[in-house]
Structures are given as C-alpha cells and as structure tokens.
Amino acid sequence: MRRAVLTGPGRFEIFDVALPVVARDEVLVRVAACGVCSSELPAFAGDAGEYPRSIGHEVSGTVVEVGLEVTGLSPGDPVGCWVTSHGFAEFVAVKGAWCFPAGGVPLDEALAEPLANAVNAVEETDVRLGDDVVLIGAGFMGNLVQSLVALRGPRQLIVADTRPDALARAAELGATRVVDVRAESLAEVVAAATGGRGADVTFEATGAQGALDVVGETTRMSGKVVLVGFHQGEARRINLAHWNWMAFGIVNAHYRDVDTIMRGMAVGMRLLTAGRLSLAPLVSHRFPLDRINEAFETARAKPEKFVKAVVTM
Numbered sequence: 001m002r003r004a005v006l007t008g009p010g011r012f013e014i015f016d017v018a019l020p021v022v023a024r025d026e027v028l029v030r031v032a033a034c035g036v037c038s039s040e041l042p043a044f045a046g047d048a049g050e051y052p053r054s055i056g057h058e059v060s061g062t063v064v065e066v067g068l069e070v071t072g073l074s075p076g077d078p079v080g081c082w083v084t085s086h087g088f089a090e091f092v093a094v095k096g097a098w099c100f101p102a103g104g105v106p107l108d109e110a111l112a113e114p115l116a117n118a119v120n121a122v123e124e125t126d127v128r129l130g131d132d133v134v135l136i137g138a139g140f141m142g143n144l145v146q147s148l149v150a151l152r153g154p155r156q157l158i159v160a161d162t163r164p165d166a167l168a169r170a171a172e173l174g175a176t177r178v179v180d181v182r183a184e185s186l187a188e189v190v191a192a193a194t195g196g197r198g199a200d201v202t203f204e205a206t207g208a209q210g211a212l213d214v215v216g217e218t219t220r221m222s223g224k225v226v227l228v229g230f231h232q233g234e235a236r237r238i239n240l241a242h243w244n245w246m247a248f249g250i251v252n253a254h255y256r257d258v259d260t261i262m263r264g265m266a267v268g269m270r271l272l273t274a275g276r277l278s279l280a281p282l283v284s285h286r287f288p289l290d291r292i293n294e295a296f297e298t299a300r301a302k303p304e305k306f307v308k309a310v311v312t313m
C-alpha cells in the first residue's frame with residue numbers, strides 16, 4: 001500500500017509500505033479521504049520539528065478488517081475516524097472506539113475530527129437560545145462553528161472576516177449580518193446591533209493576534225470569549241486588565257482529552273449522518289494522494305473560494 005510521508009519542508013514523498021498490523025482493539029480502514037488540517041501547515045512549512053513525519057489525522061473510509069476485541073463494526077462499514085498519525089495512506093489501523101458510522105454521507109465530507117472540535121467548542125460554551133453571537137473568522141473551523149451555533153438558535157449571528165468570498169459563504173450559511181472588517185468596525189456594528197450591550201458570546205476562529213485585539217470590544221460584561229483558533233508561533237498579547245474587569249468567561253476550545261474528543265465526534269457524526277449538518281459547501285478542494293504536495297501548497301496559499309482541502313485515495 002502507499003503512504004505519503006513528510007520527508008522535509010514542503011516535500012511529501014510516497015512510499016510503498018506493508019499493510020498495518022491490526023491490534024485487538026483496532027480496525028483496518030481503507031482510507032477514502034484525509035483532511036489537510038491547518039495545524040499541519042507549520043510542519044509542511046518547515047518548523048523546528050524533525051523529519052520524516054507521517055502526519056494526517058482527519059480520516060474517513062471503509063472498515064476492511066476488525067480486531068478480535070472490537071464490537072459494533074463490520075467489514076464494509078463506512079466510518080469517520082480519528083488517527084494520531086499515518087492518515088495520508090491507502091490503509092490505516094485505527095482503534096475501533098475512534099470510528100463512527102458515516103452512513104450515507106459522502107466519505108470525503110465525513111471529517112469527524114475537525115467536527116469534534118467545533119462541536120466541543122459550541123457545547124462547552126453552551127450557546128443559549130436567543131444569544132447574540134459574534135464569530136470572527138469564516139474559514140473552515142469558523143464555518144463549522146457557525147453551522148453548529150445556528151442549530152442552537154441564537155438571536156443574532158454576526159460573522160466577521162476580511163475575505164469577500166468567506167463573507168458570502170457565511171451569509172449563505174445563515175449569518176444575520178456579515179462584517180468586512182477592512183471596511184467596517186466590528187465593535188461598532190456589534191454595539192449598534194445589541195443596543196450597546198455587546199455580544200453574549202464571541203468566537204475567535206482565526207488563530208491570529210488581530211482577532212484577539214477585537215474580542216474584548218465585542219463581548220458584553222460577563223459574556224464569553226471562545227478561543228477556537230489554533231494560536232501558533234509568536235506569543236499573543238491580550239488586554240488582560242480589560243478582560244478581567246469585564247468578567248469574561250474564557251473558553252479555550254482546544255481539546256486534548258480523548259474522551260472529550262470522542263464525545264464531540266459522536267455528536268458531530270450523528271448530526272452529519274442525520275443531515276442536520278453538511279460539509280458539502282466546505283470541502284472545496286480534493287487532491288489524489290500523488291498530488292498531496294499541491295494539496296498542502298493550496299491549503300497554505302488559500303486561494304479565493306478555498307475552504308478545506310482533502311486528499312483522496
């Protein structure tokens with residue numbers, strides 16, 4: 001079978017390797033697609049880590065072999081799953097407990113792992129009926145959070161970004177107001193929309209300093225600031241005296257605990273397979289395994305209309 005391995009900055013190479021051995025608690029999955037995650041872009045760009053690296057964790061596919069201790073899964077089952085590595089390959093061994101039924105969802109849209117993060121962000125924040133919600137960043141994770149917040153029934157869902165195509169997509173997904181922050185002040189728009197009170201919740205889904213500068217101005221006293229963006233690189237600055245005075249509840253929507261991740265995946269896949277949620281408008285770019293370098297270059301360059309790239313097998 002073939003597996004793509006990151007052998008150096010900006011360079012995946014494809015190797016022929018043996019099929020993974022399936023442990024008693026694992027299944028062998030014939031991979032249909034593996035999502036390209038922003039968290040993997042620093043490795044591709046050449047951060048300080050070591051090479052070679054077998055990355056890829058947003059896997060979907062079909063079960064082909066079931067370990068002795070695994071119950072509830074059979075060969076032929078379509079699943080969305082989480083692996084910690086080796087996802088950009090034709091086959092991968094995965095814990096049975098980390099696989100969730102994908103039903104009739106197209107497998108290149110059954111990306112359980114990013115969905116889990118968005119589900120957990122919204123669940124932990126506990127967006128309430130009638131809340132005024134601000135979302136900064138209308139990329140893939142922002143779009144997922146927006147779609148899930150909409151299921152909770154907010155009063156207003158105000159989405160900010162700098163890219164016209166991202167704002168158009170946010171409007172299509174049901175934003176009550178979109179704000180191009182190059183042309184308008186988000187803080188002023190939110191103040192006007194909430195009678196000067198501020199939003200009950202602000203989700204920051206950019207991973208950039210600029211958004212952190214604004215969230216303190218869009219959130220009401222005792223409201224919630226939610227960090228969905230993956231903050232890498234230079235240390236960020238926040239106006240902690242202001243955040244402290246405003247009594248913000250702060251949700252760090254970054255999950256490491258496996259039980260929490262699995263709970264988010266289960267909920268996300270239930271919504272996906274029931275048709276309550278769809279990634280169809282979000283998976284914008286598909287690349288076969290032998291073009292994986294192009295997939296990562298595209299995810300890094302984020303051309304117009306780019307939302308999410310997947311590598312298909």
Ligand SMILES: [Zn+2]
Pocket residue numbers: 037038039057058113114
């Ligand atoms: Zn990911």
